[in-house]
Amino acid sequence: MRLMRDGYLLNLRTFHEVRDDKAQALKPLEEAAEVFGAWQDRDDMRLSPIMTARRAYRDDLIDECLDTVQATVNLLAAVGATQGEVDAAIRRMDERNCERGRL
Incomplete structure (x- = not known):
């Protein structure tokens, strides 16, 4: 398995209707x-000999x-x-992480 070290290229569209309200602000938390x-669920199946079950739980996690990223993009x-x-915030985040x- 190849680990992603440089990040992921994500091209996400926002939902048609987003609102600057409490429900929208809570959605990333709910999704997280x-x-x-x-x-x-995936961790519970980690040692399962049933490969299709392990794959299904992995897909669900991904x-x-x-969904969490989508909720965050919608809030933005x-x-x-x-x-x-957003680009400036990514730079600041990268600086903090460095x-x-x-x-």
């Missing part, structure tokens, strides 16, 4: 909780991760974040 649940759109602002020895 579903990521953890999917990870727990799907839940992307709801608050009117520009591509320039300072912490993560990158």
Whole structure:
């Protein structure tokens, strides 16, 4: 298995209707909780001899991760974040992660 070290190229569209409200702000949190649940399910099946089951749980985890990213992108759109602002935030995040020895 090849590990992704340089990041992922994601091209996500926002939903047609997004709102700058509490429900929209809570959606990434809800989706992140579903990521953890999917990870727990996958972890429980880690040693299963049934390869199709292991693959299904892995796919579910990946799907839940992307649902979380989608919810975050929708929230960015709801608050009117520009591509320039997102790019600047990514640079700041990379700087913090470099300072912490993560990158």
